[in-house]
Amino acid sequence: MSMRFDRHVVIITGASSGIGAATARAFAREQAIVVLADLRPNEALHHQLEGEGTAVLSVTVDVASSADCERLVNQVLERFGRIDVLFNNAGITRRATVEELDEAQWDHVMAVNLKSVFLLSRLVIGPMRRQGGGSIVNTASGWGLVGGDQAAVYCASKGGVVLLTKAMAIDHGPHKIRVNCICPGDTLTPMLSDEARQLGLHGDALAAAASSRPLGRAGRPEEIADAVLFLASGQSSFITGEALVVDGGGLAGSA
Ligand SMILES: NC(=O)c1ccc[n+]([C@@H]2O[C@H](COP(=O)([O-])OP(=O)(O)OC[C@H]3O[C@@H](n4cnc5c(N)ncnc54)[C@H](O)[C@@H]3O)[C@@H](O)[C@H]2O)c1
Structure with missing residues (x-):
């Protein structure tokens, strides 16, 4: 197996679950130094990776x-001295129309899904520039490209992530910092079950509904991780400002 990230320092937010945890495992397999950043630490994942020989730092943020973002970046720089990859992945969903949302709910989703990308990215750009480059990958969504029902603030936040990605790519390309995002479709994580329950459905309902997509199923977190590693690696050295759809063809028929 190729080791695209040997001793590269990689920060992953939302690392305790779903797509973040799968991505942490994938980076660890390629010898990266992995920083697991999450509101709720995942000690089992930390110990598993450490047991497999990975250098791991867990930070509750x-x-x-x-x-919290400043504390995270300072801790990483003190411990490892550099940051090669930032994966801005932490996110939450709230399935509601604008009529149903209150202001605090709007602000919370926007802060976790969109403002966080600004807060962390601005802190890593200086160190990346000084070390000669780096890669930022953000998690947007298919619903950052097209609208969805009862998902007003989620769509607004993820649409923001897509264009923030492109704007940062323009500003920081000259510093050899590439900025891309992934746009996953329905992926088998706790968020997907939570979302189904918010809609009053059985926890498996959205995963089952993905059978109507061209590839006939929901995605596995590992399949999203593969795309993240591609965008973070030198294999995508001429790609920046891209929103890569990873959704089993779900959006293939959309404009
Ligand atoms: N699962 C899907 O179908 C799907 C589809 C498109 C996009 N996404 C996006 O993928 C990303 C990961 O989602 P997932 O499906 O793996 O969900 P998940 O719920 O399994 O994981 C999300 C992680 O983010 C963490 N988190 C939440 N709020 C946080 C905060 N304020 N600070 C730090 N960490 C926080 C949670 O503790 C959790 O570990 C999200 O940005 C989500 O919007 C998911």
Whole structure:
């Protein structure tokens, strides 16, 4: 197996579950130094990776807090001296129309899904520039490209992530910092079950509904991780500002 990330320092937010945890495992398999950042630490994952010989740092952070983001980046720089990859992945969903949302709910989703990308990215750009480059990958969504029902604030936040990605790619390309995002379709994580329950459905309902997509199923977190590693690696050295759809063809028929 190729080791695209040997001793590269990789920060993953939302690393305790779903797509973040699968991505942490994938980076670890390629010898990266892995920083697991999450509101709720996953000690089992930490110990598993450490047991397999990975250098791991777990940091409990609320990505919506600028103080927490600063503490995270400072801790990583003190311990490892550099940051090669930032994967801004932490996210939450709230299935509701604008009529149903209150202001606090709007602010919370926007802060966790969108403001966090600004808060963390601005802190890593200086160190990446000084070390000669780096790669930022953000998790948007298919619903950052097209609208969805009862998902007003989620769509607004993820649409923001797509264009923030492109704007940062323009500003920081000259510093050899590439910025891309992934747009997953329905993926088998706790978020998908939670989302189904918010809609009053059985926890498996959205996963089952994915059978109508061209590939006939929902995605596995590992399949999203593969795309993240591609965008983070030198294999995508001429790609920046891209929103890569990873959804089994779900959006293939959309404009
Ligand atoms: N699962 C899907 O179908 C799907 C589809 C498209 C996009 N996404 C996006 O993928 C990303 C990962 O989602 P997932 O499906 O793996 O969900 P998940 O719920 O399994 O994992 C999300 C992780 O983010 C963490 N988190 C939440 N709020 C946080 C905060 N304020 N600070 C730090 N960490 C926080 C949670 O503790 C959790 O570990 C999200 O941005 C989500 O919007 C998911």
